Amino acid sequence: MSKTLEQVGAESRCYNFSAGPAALPLEVLEQAASELSNWRGNGAGVMELSHRSKAFVSIADQAISDLRELLNIPDDYAVLFLQGGASGQFGCIPMNLLGNASRLDYVHTGQWSKKAIAEARKHAEVNVVATAEASGFNHIPDPAEWTCSTDAAYLHYTPNETIGGVEFGFVPEVSEAPLVADMSSTLLSRPVDVSRFGVIYAGAQKNIGPSGLTIVIVKRALLGNAHKLLPDAFNFELQDKAGSMLNTPPTFAWYMSGLVFQWLKQQGGLDVVATNNKRKADKLYGAIDASDYYQNPVREDCRSWMNIPFICGDSTRDEAFLQGATDAGLHTLKGHRSVGGMRASIYNAMPEAGVDALVAYMQEFERTGA
Numbered sequence: 001m002s003k004t005l006e007q008v009g010a011e012s013r014c015y016n017f018s019a020g021p022a023a024l025p026l027e028v029l030e031q032a033a034s035e036l037s038n039w040r041g042n043g044a045g046v047m048e049l050s051h052r053s054k055a056f057v058s059i060a061d062q063a064i065s066d067l068r069e070l071l072n073i074p075d076d077y078a079v080l081f082l083q084g085g086a087s088g089q090f091g092c093i094p095m096n097l098l099g100n101a102s103r104l105d106y107v108h109t110g111q112w113s114k115k116a117i118a119e120a121r122k123h124a125e126v127n128v129v130a131t132a133e134a135s136g137f138n139h140i141p142d143p144a145e146w147t148c149s150t151d152a153a154y155l156h157y158t159p160n161e162t163i164g165g166v167e168f169g170f171v172p173e174v175s176e177a178p179l180v181a182d183m184s185s186t187l188l189s190r191p192v193d194v195s196r197f198g199v200i201y202a203g204a205q206k207n208i209g210p211s212g213l214t215i216v217i218v219k220r221a222l223l224g225n226a227h228k229l230l231p232d233a234f235n236f237e238l239q240d241k242a243g244s245m246l247n248t249p250p251t252f253a254w255y256m257s258g259l260v261f262q263w264l265k266q267q268g269g270l271d272v273v274a275t276n277n278k279r280k281a282d283k284l285y286g287a288i289d290a291s292d293y294y295q296n297p298v299r300e301d302c303r304s305w306m307n308i309p310f311i312c313g314d315s316t317r318d319e320a321f322l323q324g325a326t327d328a329g330l331h332t333l334k335g336h337r338s339v340g341g342m343r344a345s346i347y348n349a350m351p352e353a354g355v356d357a358l359v360a361y362m363q364e365f366e367r368t369g370a
C-alpha cells in the first residue's frame, strides 16, 4: 500500500484528490527523484537520454512488457506510447479507423463522450446510439435500448465519465462493430478483457503516470485504413512499426509510467488493486449515503470507483468546506468548474488512509460546520 500521511509527514505531503494530473505513488516519486540526475550509473538522467539510446530503449521495453503483463494484452494488439492526450485521440481514432465506412456509433454518457462525438463529427456521420442527457447523465443507458448501426466502423464509449462520476460496470455486447473505449480515468483500476476491444486509449495523467503520454492499445487487424491527411505521428500503423518512436516520444512520462507499472505489480496486480479500489469507493459512498448533508447524484449501479462527485446540503458553505479540507491536508476537492460541488478522485495512488481522512473530515464538518 502507499505510505500514509503520517508516514511521510503531513506538513510536506497532502492527500491529493485531483482528477488529473493526479497523485502518483510516493514510492514512484521517490525512486524517480533518486534517479533524476543519474539513472542507474548512466551518468545522465532519463530526461537527458536519447530515445534511441540503449538505456532508454531498455526502459521503454520494460514498461511495455509490464503493461502487457498487467492487462494480459494479447499479442495481436499493438501498445503505443503517443502524445496529444485523449482529446487528440478523439480526432485520431476516426482518422485511423474510418476507412471506407461513413458512419460511427457513439454512446453519450457525459461531458467527455460529448467532446469525443463533436470531434468525430468532423470526419463522419455520427449515430448517437444512446444518451443519458435527459436525466442529467446520472446513469448508463440500458444497452438493450441502444440503436446501433449495422454499418458503423466502430462503437465508441467512455467507460468512466471523469466529471459526472458515472461508470460502466460491464463491457457492452450490442454490436458487431469493434469497440473503442476512452479509458482515461479507469485504465489499470481493475482488470479488463482487452480482447473484447478494437481500441483502448487513455491520457496517462490519472491512473498511469504524468501528463504528456497517451496510451493506445489497438488490435492490429484494424490497422492499415488511415486517412491520407492523418499526420504520421498519429498513425497507429506507422507508430506500431516504429515502436512508438517514429518521432521523439514523451520519454520521461514513459519512464515514470513504467515505474507505476512496477509499483502495480508489487501491489499484487490488478485483481488486488481492484479490490482495494472497490473498498475505498464503498467507504466514501457509504459515508455519503449515511449522511443527511452530503449527496451523490449517480444511480447506485453506475457509480464510479475513481471519481466521486458530491454536493453539500448548504452550498453557501462549500468554500468553508474546501478551505477546511485544505487546512486538514485534503487537497483539490472542488468539483469540475462545469458542475460545481465537490469531487474526490481516488485513483490507485490514493491510499485508503486518505479516504479515511476525508470521511472523518466530512463527518466532522457535518457535525460542527454545517
Ligand SMILES: Cc1ncc(COP(=O)(O)O)c(C=O)c1O
Residues within 6 Å of the ligand: 020, 084, 085, 086, 087, 088, 112, 158, 160, 161, 162, 163, 182, 183, 184, 185, 203, 204
Ligand atoms: C474520460 C476522459 N477523456 C478525455 C479526457 C481528456 O484528456 P486529455 O486532457 O489528455 O486530452 C479526460 C480528461 O480529464 C477524461 O477524463
